[in-house]
Amino acid sequence: MVERSFGTLETLTRVKVLNPAHPNKSTAIFGGKASGILNWNDLAYPHFYTMRQRIRSLFWTANEVDMTQDVKQFPTLSSAEQEAFLKIIGLLATLDGPQTVIAMKIADFTTDPSVKSIMATIADQESEHNHSYAYVLSSVAPLSKQMASFEMGRTDSVLLKRNERIVEVYNEFAEHPTIETVLKAMVYTTLLEGLFFYSGFAFFYNLARHQKMVGTSTMISYINRDELQHGKAISDIFRAALAEHPEYNTDEFASWIYNQFRHSVEQEVIWSRYVLGEIEGIDLEQMEGYIKYRANKMLRMLGLSEIYPEHTENPMKWIRAYVDNFDDTKTDFFEQTSRQYVKTSDLNGFDEL
Numbered sequence: 001m002v003e004r005s006f007g008t009l010e011t012l013t014r015v016k017v018l019n020p021a022h023p024n025k026s027t028a029i030f031g032g033k034a035s036g037i038l039n040w041n042d043l044a045y046p047h048f049y050t051m052r053q054r055i056r057s058l059f060w061t062a063n064e065v066d067m068t069q070d071v072k073q074f075p076t077l078s079s080a081e082q083e084a085f086l087k088i089i090g091l092l093a094t095l096d097g098p099q100t101v102i103a104m105k106i107a108d109f110t111t112d113p114s115v116k117s118i119m120a121t122i123a124d125q126e127s128e129h130n131h132s133y134a135y136v137l138s139s140v141a142p143l144s145k146q147m148a149s150f151e152m153g154r155t156d157s158v159l160l161k162r163n164e165r166i167v168e169v170y171n172e173f174a175e176h177p178t179i180e181t182v183l184k185a186m187v188y189t190t191l192l193e194g195l196f197f198y199s200g201f202a203f204f205y206n207l208a209r210h211q212k213m214v215g216t217s218t219m220i221s222y223i224n225r226d227e228l229q230h231g232k233a234i235s236d237i238f239r240a241a242l243a244e245h246p247e248y249n250t251d252e253f254a255s256w257i258y259n260q261f262r263h264s265v266e267q268e269v270i271w272s273r274y275v276l277g278e279i280e281g282i283d284l285e286q287m288e289g290y291i292k293y294r295a296n297k298m299l300r301m302l303g304l305s306e307i308y309p310e311h312t313e314n315p316m317k318w319i320r321a322y323v324d325n326f327d328d329t330k331t332d333f334f335e336q337t338s339r340q341y342v343k344t345s346d347l348n349g350f351d352e353l
Helices: 047-056 068-076 079-109 113-140 143-155 157-162 164-175 179-196 198-209 214-244 251-276 284-301 317-321 338-344
Strands: none
Touching: 047 113, 047 214, 068 113, 068 214, 079 113, 079 143, 079 157, 079 164, 079 179, 079 198, 079 214, 079 251, 113 143, 113 214, 143 157, 157 164, 157 251, 164 179, 164 251, 179 198, 179 214, 179 251, 179 284, 198 214, 198 251, 198 284, 198 317, 214 284, 251 284
16 A cells, blocks of 8 residues: 655645736745746746756657558567567556646646646657557557557556556545645656656567567657656656655655555566566566666666665666666755755766666
């Protein structure tokens, strides 16, 4: 179970569209005051402008990707590859659909108009990701298999178990919006963006390195690139909000996050063994190491310490050929002021995936 309270249960209300009595520069990300007028040259967190520009620069649409060769190749895949292909598309669609909604809900409750704008951009891209899965399936599979793939998120027992806590945390925020529940929702958003997709991404990249389904792999690399930017953005917003609400900046909350990461890694390993067990070219032990490596990286982005010290290196280095990644230099989780947060979170660069 994930229910646990760490601070005062400050209920959030939906922000008014315009409130001219308040200043243009927001006084807080959640629970603050702002007029609703967005001036990108007068932000509480100026680097949010650069963040949005980076996300916007990645614009693409699914129908730009040529699927001609994939249409021809899909029937030639092994039965195990075809089954994994459909299951993983089902997983990705199950995760990306809610990502659109959660970004919009965070936008509803943030009092910082720059964060509202960033979330609107993320929601739009997540919507296109979801469309891309339908686009891929409509290219390679009959309608019956397309429908079955999208039904997986609510019928497959392994997938249901894997997503159990995501459902709890996201729905808790939707039903009871507070500082605590939005912070928890952002933790799980970073998990989705930086961990939960990655065994699925690895499957498609493995096909591509064997010259199979290259169109689909290209689409996945675009999605992967977006998710890396989204994960960085959400982790920055999370750390800024945490610095504004030091009552949650505690060992107890950090422990809760570590527990969620451990649980998520366990479920991702189970899922990867379930869906990739018969796939040639993917070593399941390496896949487990890669999942733990990704967890370490996402924890550093949140300002926390690694929990898998034996997995600080990427054991599946061939993946680097398909997408870049961020330098996620660790900063202190217990930053006590917004000023310190801005000072320590401006470091962005690229690193291996």
